[in-house]
Amino acid sequence: MVSTLTMNERHIALVISSFVAVLGLVLAASGRHDLLEPHGFLILLAGLAGVFVILHGYFDPEPGPERLSSYFDEPIKVGIVLAMIWALIAMFVGDWVAWLLAYPDFRFDAAWSSFGRLRPIHTTGIIFGFGGNALIATSFHVMQRTSRARLPDQLTPWFVLAGYNLFCVLAVTGYLMGITQSKEYAEPEWYADFWLVIVWVAYFVLYLRTLARRREPHIYVSNWYYLAFILVVAMLHIVNNLALPISIGSAKSYTIFAGVQDAMVQWWYGHNAVAFFLTAGFLGMLYYYLPKRAGRPIYSYRMSIIGFWGITFFYVWVGSHHLHYTALPQWVQTLGMTFSVMLLVPSWIAAANALLTLNGAWHKVRDDATLRFMMVAAVFYGLATFEGSFLAIRPVNSLSHYTDWTIAHVHAGTLGWNSMIIFGAIYYLVPQLWKRERMYSPALVEVHFWLAVAGTFVYVFAMWNSGITQGLMWRTYNDSGMLAYSFVDSLVAMHPYYIARAFGGLLFFIGTAVGAYNIWKTMQPIPAAERTQADLPVLGELSRPILQAGE
Amino acid sequence: MFKSHYKLERYSIGLAIAIIVVASIGGIVEIAPLFTIHQTVEEAPGMRVYTPLELAGRNIYIREGCYACHSQMIRTLRDEVERYGPYSLAVESQYDHPMLWGSKRTGPDLARVGGKYSDQWQVTHLNNPRDVVPESVMPAYPFLKETELRIDDLPEHLATLRKLGVPYTDDMVANAVSDAYGQAVPDSPQAKGVKERYGEATDVRAFDGDPGMVTEMDALVAYLQILGRLTDAAHKQEAVTGGIK
Numbered sequence: 122m123v124s125t126l127t128m129n130e131r132h133i134a135l136v137i138s139s140f141v142a143v144l145g146l147v148l149a150a151s152g153r154h155d156l157l158e159p160h161g162f163l164i165l166l167a168g169l170a171g172v173f174v175i176l177h178g179y180f181d182p183e184p185g186p187e188r189l190s191s192y193f194d195e196p197i198k199v200g201i202v203l204a205m206i207w208a209l210i211a212m213f214v215g216d217w218v219a220w221l222l223a224y225p226d227f228r229f230d231a232a233w234s235s236f237g238r239l240r241p242i243h244t245t246g247i248i249f250g251f252g253g254n255a256l257i258a259t260s261f262h263v264m265q266r267t268s269r270a271r272l273p274d275q276l277t278p279w280f281v282l283a284g285y286n287l288f289c290v291l292a293v294t295g296y297l298m299g300i301t302q303s304k305e306y307a308e309p310e311w312y313a314d315f316w317l318v319i320v321w322v323a324y325f326v327l328y329l330r331t332l333a334r335r336r337e338p339h340i341y342v343s344n345w346y347y348l349a350f351i352l353v354v355a356m357l358h359i360v361n362n363l364a365l366p367i368s369i370g371s372a373k374s375y376t377i378f379a380g381v382q383d384a385m386v387q388w389w390y391g392h393n394a395v396a397f398f399l400t401a402g403f404l405g406m407l408y409y410y411l412p413k414r415a416g417r418p419i420y421s422y423r424m425s426i427i428g429f430w431g432i433t434f435f436y437v438w439v440g441s442h443h444l445h446y447t448a449l450p451q452w453v454q455t456l457g458m459t460f461s462v463m464l465l466v467p468s469w470i471a472a473a474n475a476l477l478t479l480n481g482a483w484h485k486v487r488d489d490a491t492l493r494f495m496m497v498a499a500v501f502y503g504l505a506t507f508e509g510s511f512l513a514i515r516p517v518n519s520l521s522h523y524t525d526w527t528i529a530h531v532h533a534g535t536l537g538w539n540s541m542i543i544f545g546a547i548y549y550l551v552p553q554l555w556k557r558e559r560m561y562s563p564a565l566v567e568v569h570f571w572l573a574v575a576g577t578f579v580y581v582f583a584m585w586n587s588g589i590t591q592g593l594m595w596r597t598y599n600d601s602g603m604l605a606y607s608f609v610d611s612l613v614a615m616h617p618y619y620i621a622r623a624f625g626g627l628l629f630f631i632g633t634a635v636g637a638y639n640i641w642k643t644m645q646p647i648p649a650a651e652r653t654q655a656d657l658p659v660l661g662e663l664s665r666p667i668l669q670a671g672e
Numbered sequence: 673m674f675k676s677h678y679k680l681e682r683y684s685i686g687l688a689i690a691i692i693v694v695a696s697i698g699g700i701v702e703i704a705p706l707f708t709i710h711q712t713v714e715e716a717p718g719m720r721v722y723t724p725l726e727l728a729g730r731n732i733y734i735r736e737g738c739y740a741c742h743s744q745m746i747r748t749l750r751d752e753v754e755r756y757g758p759y760s761l762a763v764e765s766q767y768d769h770p771m772l773w774g775s776k777r778t779g780p781d782l783a784r785v786g787g788k789y790s791d792q793w794q795v796t797h798l799n800n801p802r803d804v805v806p807e808s809v810m811p812a813y814p815f816l817k818e819t820e821l822r823i824d825d826l827p828e829h830l831a832t833l834r835k836l837g838v839p840y841t842d843d844m845v846a847n848a849v850s851d852a853y854g855q856a857v858p859d860s861p862q863a864k865g866v867k868e869r870y871g872e873a874t875d876v877r878a879f880d881g882d883p884g885m886v887t888e889m890d891a892l893v894a895y896l897q898i899l900g901r902l903t904d905a906a907h908k909q910e911a912v913t914g915g916i917k
Contacts, residue, residue: 155825222778225802225809235811237737299735303770332684340681348688353695360699365836367828373731375832380765381713382706384773389699397695426677433691437698443775446747448762450712453702460698519749523777596751604754608780609807619809 122279123178125188125195130276134175137280141287142168148312151370156300160291160312160372167287184275191657192265194554196278200258201547201554202644203286204251205637208540211246212630214239219623223616233297241296241308247535248306248398250289255543256402257282257324260347262550263409264328267344268335269658277327284320288313300372304387306394307361311374314362321358325351336658342425346405349433353397361390381448388443396436399534400502403542404432407475407502410546411495415485420477424470431467435460442513445522454515461513468506475499490563490570494545497574501537508533520596525615526588529581536577536629544569544636551643556652561642565635572632579625587618714763719903721767721838722895723870724826724852725886729895731829732888733772736813743774744783744899757784758906767838767902779810784900791879794893816889817880823852844869856890857883 126134142165149161218239220227228234261278265271272278292309295301301308309317328351332340364374378386412419419425441449441457476499479486486496508530512521521527548566552559560566594611598604680686706712722730733739746752748759760783765771774781789797793804798816801808826848834840844851847865854862858876866876875897880889900906 221811222809225811228811230812230814232813232815235736235813237740237811240737240740296737301734301737303734303737303739303772305740305775329684329688338682339678340684340687345681345687345691348684349691349695352688352691356692356695365832367825367832371825371828373829375769375829375836377769377836379767379769379837380771381762382703383769383771384765385703385706387770389703423674426674430694434694434697437695438702439698441702444773446749447745447773448760448765450706450709453706456702519747522747523743523775527776595755596749598751604751608755609805612779612809613807 122195122199123175124181125184125193126275126279127183130274131175131179134276134279135172138168138171138175140168141171144168152372153370155371156295156298157312157370157372159298160295160300163291163294164287167290171283189271191271191655193272193275193278194262194655196282197258197261197550198554200254200261200282201550201640203282204254204258204543204547205633205640207246207250207254207289208633209630209637211243211250212626212633214246215243216623216626216630218243219619219626223619223623232299238296238299241301242293244306245289245292245296245308248394249292250286251543252399252403252539253285253289254282255546256347256350256398256406257285259406259410259546259550260328260402262554263341263343263347263405264331265658266656267341267409268331268337270331270334270336271658272327273330273334277323277330281320281324281327284316284323288317288320291316295372302362302364302374302376304361304376305391307358307387307390310372311362311364311366312372314358314364318355318359321351321355325355341409342419342429343405343409345429346401346408349429350397350402350405353393353401353433353437357390357393357397361386381450384444384447385441385449385453389437389440392440392443393437395534396432396439399539400436401432403539404428404471406542406546407495407499410542410549411475411492411499412478414489414492414495414545414549415479415482417478417480417482420474420480424474428467428471428474432464432471435464435467439464439513442518443522445515445518458513458515462510465506465510468510469503472499472503472506476503490566491545491548493570494541494548494573497570498538498541498545501533501541501577505530505534505538520592521588524588524591524595525584525618526592529584529588532577532584533581536573536580540629540633541573544573547636547640551640552653553656555644556655557643557647558653561639561645565639569632569636569639572628572635576625576627576629576632579628580622581625583618583621583625587615587622590614590618712762713766714761714905714909716761716763716766716903716905719763719766719905720871720874721840721844722898722902723855723866723874724823724830724844724848725821725855725891726895726898727829727833728821728823728826728852729888729891729893730772732816732892733895738782739772739774741774741776741778741810742780742782743777744781745773746781746783752781753910756781757900758910761906761909763905764900764903767833769833769836769838779808782896782899786897786899786901791877791893791897792881794896795880795889798889798892816892817882817887819888821852821856821886821888821891823849823886826852841869852891853886855894856880856886859883 145161145164149158152158221236291313300310364376366374438460439457441453442461445454486492591611594606746756746760797804798813800812801810827845830840830845830848850862851866855866855876863876867874879893880887
């Protein structure tokens with residue numbers, strides 16, 4: 122890791138790590154007797170670990186100038202490993218809390234193990250830990266390949282990766298201790314939020330610097346999506362997390378918005394975290410890895426453009442569909458609903474563009490589980506976006522909102538679309554980055570694929586059933602005009618579905634564990650002679666773009 | 673259109689600026705007017721603020737992630753109004769930093785749970801929900817009754833909220849610690865000030881059944897018991913409109 126840095130970069134890294142350590146110490150000191158104290162020490166520890174790692178490798182030979190004629194793939198490898206670790210942790214916690222809803226005492230009799238504290242570990246671990254690391258790792262890969270340029274320096278990618286994971290660790294350890302803002306998908310407190318802004322700026326600048334070095338006149342569509350992901354997430358994160366800490370020595374802050382305005386800001390954020398974290402970034406992944414694996418150019422350049430700008434423009438309006446029939450003014454609800462329905466057009470254009478790319482390569486989909494992961498991802502993307510537009514229609518929402526139907530919808534997206542495309546990308550990347558012919562076991566990729574698909578189906582069908590049952594029971598009247606069921610009646614009716622859901626989640630988790638094992642085995646050292654060639658920035662003629670639309 | 677895009681996609685900064693502009697429009701149009709259009713939040717003269725004890729309870733509610741399973745937002749639907757009470761008004765959460773409207777009902781809505789159950793029921797239920805509702809899947813919180821509530825930093829909490837627009841007076845901020853103690857220990861000399869500052873209707877009692885120590889259970893139950901009762905604006909509205917039929 123340190124051996125990839127030049128001496129100058131090692132010095133800067135030492136300064137940054139020391140600065141982080143001092144920052145941690147200051148927080149720990151000012152937050153004495155507060156929950157901030159352990160987090161201060163955690164940051165101190167992270168800084169010291171950085172210093173230790175750098176000093177440990179300080180006298181390693183510097184990388185020579187020949188590095189500049191190759192891609193910088195070390196951080197991508199680490200990012201993939203981190204993504205898989207987060208996946209295992211967060212899916213385990215997710216399945217655990219799923220069992221808790223069927224058997225509520227299936228926990229140690231402890232404060233930290235309640236559903237309310239574990240649930241954000243699952244959501245943060247999956248979205249930011251698993252998804253975020255996968256996005257960062259793949260974006261490092263895609264930005265270099267589509268630009269035919271090496272990352273501009275060695276230090277910034279490491280800083281982005283390490284800094285981002287520090288944020289994730291602060292988040293999940295905070296929930297265990299009871300540190301949370303309660304804003305869904307934005308639970309971490311002010312100091313963690315602040316840190317993420319610094320990391321994010323470095324990430325954005327890194328992206329622009331890489332693009333500036335490109336040897337391609339045009340910026341490939343994947344990069345548009347990654348750029349939108351970075352920029353809009355920054356905007357959302359900053360606005361939604363505007364808060365006033367009660368003091369510099371406390372982990373607690375109060376968000377500056379209140380009531381109805383806060384609700385609107387929160388769901389403007391919440392839904393656009395879906396839009397720009399879980400959709401835009403992942404479409405960037407899809408637009409690169411699917412055509413590469415299929416060996417086919419993207420079906421349509423024009424559809425890419427319409428899809429991209431449609432998604433970027435429409436998505437931002439739709440957050441208010443989370444607040445139908447609430448105290449939010451009706452005009453905002455109506456705008457949210459209208460744009461949600463319109464959003465189906467660019468969403469399906471993007472999904473169709475991906476699937477039509479497979480024309481002429483469907484035999485590969487049949488034979489290659491990696492490509493099949495990507496195909497299924499595109500299908501689930503289409504399904505989930507259709508369902509999303511449908512659920513945003515006000516009368517439909519009156520039934521579905523507050524129920525498990527929402528959970529079914531979210532997991533059709535996260536399991537069927539986000540996870541599948543990540544696994545597809547990882548199975549494409551791992552052999553290439555570790556210079557192997559193929560994965561350790563293609564059969565295990567196949568096993569993983571079917572476990573993932575089966576788990577997703579069981580999960581989603583269970584939650585569809587429970588959600589619609591719940592929604593109907595809550596609004597059923599008996600002959601004398603009274604509500605027919607108590608709330609507890611509906612809860613009892615959920616029990617079998619909650620078991621089925623937890624079982625589906627377990628299948629998916631086992632699939633991920635199989636994948637992690639396979640990746641681990643693929644990473645094991647092999648003799649240099651058996652390694653495949655690395656792909657290099659400039660090989661062959663420059664006049665023809667690497668990826669070109671079919672038209 | 674595609675020609676000009678063919679040009680645009682050659683400039684990373686141009687692309688970045690275009691993304692920011694295109695992605696900003698929706699948010700600006702939907703959010704900014706909520707601060708300027710007067711009718712967005714109804715009038716509720718006489719609405720009171722959370723007492724320090726209730727605020728501490730609210731922060732425990734946040735800490736434990738109760739909002740992940742309980743909403744505090746009754747929608748304008750007949751079955752919800754009949755099940756939970758008058759539909760929620762924006763004004764009712766005007767002092768809520770952050771709002772806790774929630775997004776999921778694994779458990780029932782709590783917007784009007786205040787006064788619906790006795791303190792005793794709430795304490796037993798939080799201690800182990802299955803003691804009173806055998807079918808419940810809610811986690812048990814036995815430690816709340818054992819844990820002393822942290823009240824020393826409550827003045828900072830109130831002062832921060834005041835900076836954000838919640839109408840706490842100097843008097844309220846200065847006496848936050850004393851009021852938090854007094855509200856849960858009715859026989860103490862501190863108890864008197866609570867009603868002076870927050871109104872005669874304020875509940876002053878040993879919420880957890882034990883006046884000895886002010887516990888997290890005291891705070892959380894005090895919060896649950898005030899839910900939906902800071903103002904009667906929603907009930908008045910229902911009287912005018914006759915609810916939803």
